[in-house]
Amino acid sequence: MKNLSTFSTDELKYFIDESAGKVIDIRPIAAYNGWRLQNENRGGHIPKAKSIPLKWTRYMDWVEVLEEKNIRKDEPAVVYGYDGESTRSMAKKLLDLSYTDVRIYDGFLSEWSANKELPLDRLERYQQLVHAEWVKQLIDGERPQEYDKDDYVICHSHYGYIEDYEKGHIPGAIALNTNWLESTETWNRRTPDELRKRLESLGVRHDTTVVVYGRFSAPVYDEERFPGKSAGHLGAMRSAAILLYAGVDDVRILNGGITSWEDTGYELSTNDVDPQPIEDFGAEIPGRPELMIDTPQAKEYLAADDAELVSVRSWTEFIGDQSGYHYIDKKGRIPGAVFGNCGSDAYHMENYRNFDHTMREYQEVAEKWMEEGLTPVKKLAFYCGTGWRGSEAFWNAWLMGWPNVAVYDGGWYEWSNDPQNPIGTGKPE
Numbered sequence: 001m002k003n004l005s006t007f008s009t010d011e012l013k014y015f016i017d018e019s020a021g022k023v024i025d026i027r028p029i030a031a032y033n034g035w036r037l038q039n040e041n042r043g044g045h046i047p048k049a050k051s052i053p054l055k056w057t058r059y060m061d062w063v064e065v066l067e068e069k070n071i072r073k074d075e076p077a078v079v080y081g082y083d084g085e086s087t088r089s090m091a092k093k094l095l096d097l098s099y100t101d102v103r104i105y106d107g108f109l110s111e112w113s114a115n116k117e118l119p120l121d122r123l124e125r126y127q128q129l130v131h132a133e134w135v136k137q138l139i140d141g142e143r144p145q146e147y148d149k150d151d152y153v154i155c156h157s158h159y160g161y162i163e164d165y166e167k168g169h170i171p172g173a174i175a176l177n178t179n180w181l182e183s184t185e186t187w188n189r190r191t192p193d194e195l196r197k198r199l200e201s202l203g204v205r206h207d208t209t210v211v212v213y214g215r216f217s218a219p220v221y222d223e224e225r226f227p228g229k230s231a232g233h234l235g236a237m238r239s240a241a242i243l244l245y246a247g248v249d250d251v252r253i254l255n256g257g258i259t260s261w262e263d264t265g266y267e268l269s270t271n272d273v274d275p276q277p278i279e280d281f282g283a284e285i286p287g288r289p290e291l292m293i294d295t296p297q298a299k300e301y302l303a304a305d306d307a308e309l310v311s312v313r314s315w316t317e318f319i320g321d322q323s324g325y326h327y328i329d330k331k332g333r334i335p336g337a338v339f340g341n342c343g344s345d346a347y348h349m350e351n352y353r354n355f356d357h358t359m360r361e362y363q364e365v366a367e368k369w370m371e372e373g374l375t376p377v378k379k380l381a382f383y384c385g386t387g388w389r390g391s392e393a394f395w396n397a398w399l400m401g402w403p404n405v406a407v408y409d410g411g412w413y414e415w416s417n418d419p420q421n422p423i424g425t426g427k428p429e
Contacts, residue, residue, distance in 0.1 A: 004088075004091055004095065004102055004103070004104065005103050005104075006103065006104050006105070006106060007078055007103050007104065007105045008107070009105075009107050009111045009112060009115075009118070012046070012078060012080075012105050012107075012112075013118075015076075015078060016046070016047065016048055019048075020076055021075045021076030021077055021078065021101070022050060022069075022070075022071050022072075022075060022076075022077045022078070023046055023048055023049040023050065023077075023078045023080070023105075024049065024050055024052050024071065024077055024078065024079045024080070024090070025045045025046065025049040025050065025051050025052070025080060025081070026052060026053060026054040026079060026080070026081040026086060026087065026090045027045075027053065027054075027081050027082055028053050028055070028131065029051055029053055029131075029255065029354070029358050029359075030126075030129075030130075030131035030133075030134075030255065031043070031045070031082070032044075032045045032049075032051040032053075032361070033122060033123040033126040033129060033255075033362070034122030034123050034126030034127075035126060035131060035134070035145065036145060037082070037133075038082050038109060040108075040109055040113040040114070041113055041114050041116075042113045042114075042116070042120050043113075043120070043122060043126070044113075044120035044121055044122030045120065045121055045122070046080065046108070046112060046119075046120065046121075047119050047120070047121050049080075050069045050071065050361065051361045052065060052066070052069065052071075052090075054081065054086050054089060054090050055263075056354075056355075056356070057090070057093055059355065059356075061355050063097065065354075065355070066097075069361075069364075071099075073097070073098055073099050073100060074100065075101070076101040076102075076103065077094060077099060077101065077102050077103070078102075078103045078104070078105055079091050079094070079102065079103070079104050079105070080104070080105040080106070080107075080108050081108070082108065082109060084104075084106050087104045087105075087106060088104060091103075091104050121363075123362050123399055123400065124399065124400055124401030125398065125399045125400075125401060126399070127146040127252070128250075128251065128252050128253065128399060129252070129253055129255045129359065129399055130144075130211060130252045130253070130254055130255065131254075131255055131260065132254065132256075132260045132261045132263075132264040132266060133264065134147075135154065135170065135211060135254055135261070136264075136266055138152060138154075138211070139154070139170070139171055139172045147209065149207070149208075149209050149250070151205070151207070151208045151209065152208065152209040152210070152211065153174065153202065153203055153204055153208055153209075153210050153211070153275075154170055154172055154173040154174070154210075154211045154213075155173060155174055155175075155176035155202075155210060155211065155212045155213070155236075155239065156169040156170065156173040156174070156175055156176060156213065156214065156215075156232075156258075157176045157178060157212055157213065157214040157232050157233070157235045157236035157238075157239045158175060158176070158177060158178070158214065158215075158229070158232050158235065159177070159178045159179070159226070159228045159229050159231070159232065159235050160177055160178075160179050160226075160229065161229040161232075162175060162177075164214075164215055164217075164229070164232055165272075166270060166272070167270070168258075168268035168269070168270060169258070169268060169269055169270075170213070170254075170258070170261055170266075170268065170269070171267070171268075171269040171271075172269075172273055173213075173269075173273060174202065174203075174273050174274070174275045175272075175273075176202070176212070176239055178235045178238055178239055180198045181195065181198065181238075181239055181242045181243075182238065182242065182386075182387065186410070186413075186414065187386035187387060187411075187413055188294075188387070188409045188410055188414070189242050189245065189292060189387075189409055190242075192246075192284075192285040192286060193285075195242070195246045195285050195286075196246075196281050196285050199243075199246065199248075199281050200277060200278050200279065200280065200281055201275060201277050202275045202277070203275045203276040203277055203278050204243075204248060204278075204281070205278060205280070205281055205282045205283075206247050206248060206249055206281055206282045206283035206287060207249050207250070207282065208248065208250070209250040209252065210240075210243055210248050210250065210251050210252065211252045211253075211254060212236045212239050212240045212243070212251065212252070212253055212254070213233065213236050213253065213254035213257045213258055213261075214231075214232030214233035214234070214235050214236035214257050214258065215232040215233060215257060215258045215259075216230075216231065216232065216233045216234075216257060216259060216357050217230035217231075217232070218230065219231050219347035219348070221324075221326075221345050221346065221347065225326060226326075227346070227347045228347060228388070230347070231347045231388070232257070232258075233256075233257035233258070233259075233357060234347065234349060234388045234389065234392060235388060236253065236254075236257060237253070237388065237391045237392040237395055238387055238388045238391040238392075240253050240391070240395065241291070241292075241387075241391035241394055241395065241407055242292075242391075244288060244291055244398075245286050245287075245288050245289070245291045245292045245407075246285050246286055246287060246288075247281075247283050247284065247285055247286055247287015247288060248287075249287075253395065255358045255359055256356055256357045256358040257357055259356060259357045260356070260357070260358065263356065290406060291394075291405075291406050291407065292406060292407050292409045293381050293406050293407070293408050293409065294408075294409060294410055294414075295408075295410050295414055295415065295418070295421075297381070297408075298334070298381060298383070298408045298410070298415070301379065301381050301408075302334070302335075302336040302337070304379070306377075306378055306379060307378055307379035307380070307381070308337075308338050308373070308374055308378055308379070308380050308381075309334060309336065309337045309338065309381050309383065309408060310337065310338050310340040310369075310374060310380055310381065310382045310383070310390075310393065311333055311334065311337040311338065311339055311340050311383060311384070311412075312340040312341075312342045312382050312383065312384045312389040312390050312392070312393040313333075313339075313340070313342055313346070313384050313385065313389065313412070314341075314342055314343060314344055314345050314346070315339070315341065316345075317331075317333070317345075317346070317385075317412075318333050318339050319333070319425060319426055319427055319428075320332040320333065320423075320424070320425030320426065323385075323412075323416075324345060324346040324385050324412075325346055325385050325386070325413075328385060328412065328413055328416065330416035330417075330423065331425065332416070332423040332424055332425045333412075333423070333424045333425070333428075334383075334412070334415055334421075334422075334423075334424070335422050335423070335424040336424075337383075338372050338373065338374060339372065339428075340369075340372075340382065340393055341368070342384065342389045342392075342393070346384070346385055346389070349389060349392055351368070352365060352392055352393060352396060359395075359396065359399075360396075362396065362399065362400050365396050365400075366400060369397075376400075376401075376402040376403065378404065379404040379405075379406075380397060380402070380404065380405050380406070381405075381406045381407065381408040382394045382397070382405070382406070382407055382408065383407065383408035383409075383410075383411040383412065384411050384412065385411055385412045385413055386411055386412075386413045387407060387409055387411055390407045390408065390411060391407055394406065394407045
């Protein structure tokens with residue numbers, strides 16, 4: 001191939017140390033995050049590598065990802081993966097796009113991951129962000145990586161829309177209505193007693209592994225009275241956050257939701273699965289009370305130097321052009337909150353996700369936050385209108401291992417309903 005050369009491990013080390021160009025990891029996102037998909041000695045990715053899975057090249061939009069990740073045509077690029085055929089396939093695609101200097105590295109499995117002296121980066125809690133193959137092994141009775149239990153429940157999350165479950169779900173999954181975990185009056189988490197009864201009815205103990213996922217169906221705010229019914233995977237993030245708060249020890253999210261299951265070629269089921277109720281959750285609820293804060297604590301965050309309230313809303317919501325919800329009249333923001341920029345509206349999280357609905361490369365999320373002064377040493381509480389988007393941002397931080405993160409449960413809905421609370425509008429100074 002024209003302008004294509006192979007790097008040795010020492011050459012790649014020098015390339016990275018000198019910041020001589022971009023390194024591209026073309027393996028599945030799960031491998032990038034830390035899963036050992038080829039049973040390599042160590043999981044993770046080469047430091048400073050950007051994640052662009054080869055499978056993304058099946059989509060027309062993948063070229064835009066190169067621009068978003070600042071992979072420039074006039075800058076050297078080194079491509080690596082699990083095998084030489086895949087690596088060369090990606091290299092050829094880049095050359096066909098007029099990238100002028102593309103190199104390949106074939107030593108990830110045999111040299112880099114095998115050598116404990118060479119650094120690897122990974123998502124701190126990657127085990128809680130599972131991939132479709134992991135779930136398939138689980139339901140097939142196998143023992144997937146990072147799992148040593150025998151009790152699990154898979155939950156297909158939906159928002160009062162059982163048809164979403166009935167038209168197709170992962171085999172063995174039960175339906176989980178978000179309304180069972182959050183109040184339909186306040187949209188806050190339900191009381192400890194309500195949560196206990198619901199979890200017991202779903203067969204969930206504190207030591208049960210719970211895998212949560214949903215479906216994304218492109219909600220349209222202007223065309224639907226309840227767009228949330230089409231944002232099932234966003235609802236799954238909310239459900240997962242409440243489960244974690246309640247005290248379920250092992251909550252896992254299927255990265256990409258049902259889309260990742262279907263992309264892998266696995267079949268869906270239309271057979272309803274009834275939960276297997278239990279008698280006792282087995283622990284106090286909430287088990288992790290620090291993961292949810294209410295309005296008095298939110299005000300403390302606003303007044304503190306070591307804490308931030310993060311508004312995971314769209315720009316039009318943040319400056320007060322629209323409330324973002326059919327059922328919230330007041331427009332504006334909480335004064336002093338930091339803009340967390342979810343994406344286009346209340347039901348989309350483009351700035352936290354890849355186009356296949358998997359979680360965005362975690363370093364990219366952290367970099368955006370740090371530009372706004374949001375760092376791991378601060379106490380951070382994420383909020384939105386009623387908790388869904390705030391929960392997804394919370395999960396990003398929690399998976400990265402940031403130690404002091406929470407969801408401001410009341411969010412804009414609760415804040416704006418109290419006439420004593422100040423409201424900000426327009427572009428903040």
